[in-house]
Amino acid sequence: MSWPAGYGRRVLDEVDSTMTEAARVADALAGPEWIMARRQSAARGRRGRPWRDPGGNFAATLVMRTPGGPGQAALRSFTTALALREAFAALTHAPEALALKWPNDVLVNGGKAAGILLETVGARGGSLAIGVGVNLISAPGADAVEPGAVPPVSLLAETGLRIEPEAMLDALATAFAAWEDRLVTYGFAPVRTAWLSHAARLGEVVTARLPQDRIEGIFETVDESGAIVLKTAQGRRAIAAADIFF
Incomplete structure (x- = not known):
C-alpha cells in the first residue's frame, strides 16, 4: 500500500x-x-x-x-x-x-x-x-x-x-x-x-450524558455542524458534545 x-x-x-x-x-x-x-x-x-x-x-x-x-x-x-x-x-x-x-x-x-x-x-x-x-x-x-x-x-x-x-x-x-x-x-x-450510512443505533433510543445533564431520545441524525440530533419528549435537541450510551 x-x-x-x-x-x-x-x-x-x-x-x-x-x-x-x-x-x-x-x-x-x-x-x-x-x-x-x-x-x-x-x-x-x-x-x-x-x-x-x-x-x-x-x-x-x-x-x-x-x-x-x-x-x-x-x-x-x-x-x-x-x-x-x-x-x-x-x-x-x-x-x-x-x-x-x-x-x-x-x-x-x-x-x-x-x-x-x-x-x-x-x-x-x-x-x-x-x-x-x-x-x-x-x-x-x-x-x-x-x-x-x-x-x-x-x-x-x-x-x-x-x-x-x-x-x-x-x-x-x-x-x-x-x-x-x-x-x-x-x-x-x-x-x-x-x-x-454506517452510524450505530441510528433511529433508536440513546442517552446523551453531559457534565450537568442527561438527555434521552431517538437518534435522528447528525446536523451540518456535526452535532447529534435527538428527538426527545421535549422536542428535538442538537447536542455538540456528550458521551453517548446505548
Missing part, C-alpha cells in the same frame, strides 16, 4: 504519548505528519482519561495545521472515523461487522475497537492533533469503562486476525488522505452522508 503524498511518517519505539509528542513538534513541521509509537507510557483518551496501551496495539497521532477554525477542525472526527472504518474493512475483509458511534468511536461486532481524540496544539493552537487508538490484539476489561458504556473489544478477538501496527498506519493514512481531500473539496455534506 502506497503512502499518501504530502504526509510525513514518524514511527517511534516508545514515547510518553503520541498526542504529547505531537504538541512538542507541531510548530516545527512543514506539513501534516503521522506519529506512531509502538509503546506509550502515559497514553490518555478523552477528557484526560487513561488509555491502556499494551504492546501490539495501535497508537498514532496525525498533526496538521488547524483547518478553518475550531468548527472545521472538529469535523475531522468524522473523516477520521470513516478512514478507520475503511482501513478496518480493507485489513479484515469484514465490513459488515463495522459501525461508527458518535462522536468518535469505531465498533466491531458492537464493541469498541477504536477511539479518536482531537486537540489543538502548537503556538496559539495553530495545529490540530488527531489521536487514534486501536485495540489490535487486546482490549481493556469491562471494569475499565463506565457502567453502561460500550464494552471494549480487540480486532484479534473479533476477527481472528493479528494486524501489525505499521500495516494499520499505512491503511489509515491512505484512507484519511482521501477523506480529507473530499472534505476540503466538497464540504461536510458528503462526509456526513457517508458517516450516517
